[in-house]
Amino acid sequence: MKTLKKIILPVIIIAFASCEDVVDVEVQEGPKRLVVEASLDWEKGTEGNIQTIRLRESTPFFNTDTDTGVIGASVVVTNNSSGDSYIFADQGNGEYLTTNFEPVLEQTYSLRIEYNGEVYTATETMTPVTDxxxxxxxxxxxxxxxxxxxxxxxxxxxxxxxxxxxxxxxxxxxxxxxxxxxxxxxxxxxxxxxxxxxxxxxxxxxxxxxxxxxxxxxxxxxxxxxxxxxxxISQLGGVGLFESTPVAVKGNCINNTNPDNYAFGYFRLTQVVxxxxxxxxx
Structure with a gap:
């Protein structure tokens, strides 16, 4: 115990002393990635025909630039059972809109995004909710x-x-x-x-x-x-001294052209009250 105290005391002194210095840390920046916000939520009691998908590019942690919306992409959602496809039109600000989507519970849908010569896809099922x-x-x-x-x-x-x-x-x-x-x-x-x-x-x-x-x-x-x-959600709670550092969480959007250049975000279909x-x- 005495030996442990002898070790801890100098460490504490050094830690407090170091707080007086300003340290410039060079943060390594990862590659820009496509970020997909494709939440097709069907509120009970509505038609659910108006849906929006948002695309943007990821930014470094300390970057304050919020104008990262992706334009010029092709975005299509298809009902895998009926074969019906819904084109999401580019709004010129990172949003892609459709007004004729037909949500069907328990049906599986596929998302296809073409951007910068690469194709991203995802599959999900429209999931019901109780009242x-x-x-x-x-x-x-x-x-x-x-x-x-x-x-x-x-x-x-x-x-x-x-x-x-x-x-x-x-x-x-x-x-x-x-x-x-x-x-x-x-x-x-x-x-x-x-x-x-x-x-x-x-x-x-x-x-x-x-x-x-x-x-x-x-x-x-x-x-x-x-x-x-x-x-x-667990990462949104913040990072304490002894907690694990948040890491990038991969969603279900796969880059079929270049798997290493995966996208962030998720394609989900939910019923909501x-x-x-x-x-x-x-």
Missing amino acids: ITRVFQDREDGFDDEVLEVHVVFTDPEEEGNNYLLKFQREGDLLPDLEEGEDEFVNGNEIDWWYEIEKDEDTHTEPFKPGDVVNIEMHGISRAYYDYIKIL KTSYTFVEE
């Missing part, structure tokens, strides 16, 4: 019994293998919170999913209060997308 049956507020189930939380209640279908992506965004907040779920241990049961916001003085984040409105989305997602988004809740005085 939200009730939304209410409480203080009992969260990490802090003095903080308001919102509860989303739904019944998981009897079929095994249902996966969910829930998005919560309080009106006025810049970004939503994402949470993923599976039915491995709750298959066929009623599920009460709660969500709270904890106070964070560093980010000036405050818990829910009466009058706050939270918008809620629940998506039915494939198992492959569940595995993908679970990793991304949306609702909102306004917190009230108790």
Whole structure:
């Protein structure tokens, strides 16, 4: 123990002393890659015919340039069963739009992108979602019994293998919170999913209060997308001193022309239910 203390003490002194110096670190830049944001979400109660796919190029971590939209690409989605194809027209700003998409539950679709002489493809199935049956507020189930939380209640279908992506965004907040779920241990049961916001003085984040409105989305997602988004959500939580460094997570978009030049992002097709809740005085 004495020997260990003798080793640790000089290390601590050196660490604090080094904080006084400014160190310029040259960050290695990777190759630019195509980033595919192809989330075809079909809200229940709508036709789902208007869909947008976004393409851009990746940028270095410290680059503040946000004008990286890709133009001039060819983007087509095909229903593998019917053979119907839907052309996504270039809008000149990195967005590609179609107004005649026909979503069919449990049908498999293929995405094909041609860009810079290379062909990218991906395949995914339109995944259904159950209905939200009730939304209410409480203080009992969260990490802090003095903080308001919102509860989303739904019944998981009897079929095994249902996966969910829930998005919560309080009106006025810049970004939503994402949470993923599976039915491995709750298959066929009623599920009460709660969500709270904890106070964070560093980010000036405050818990829910009466009058706050939270918008809620629940998506039915494939198992492959569940595995993908679970990793991304874990990385969104930040990196601590002893946590693993986030790494690039490959999606399902494959470069058929040059496999080494793979794309980031994902091609997903989900059915989604949306609702909102306004917190009230108790």
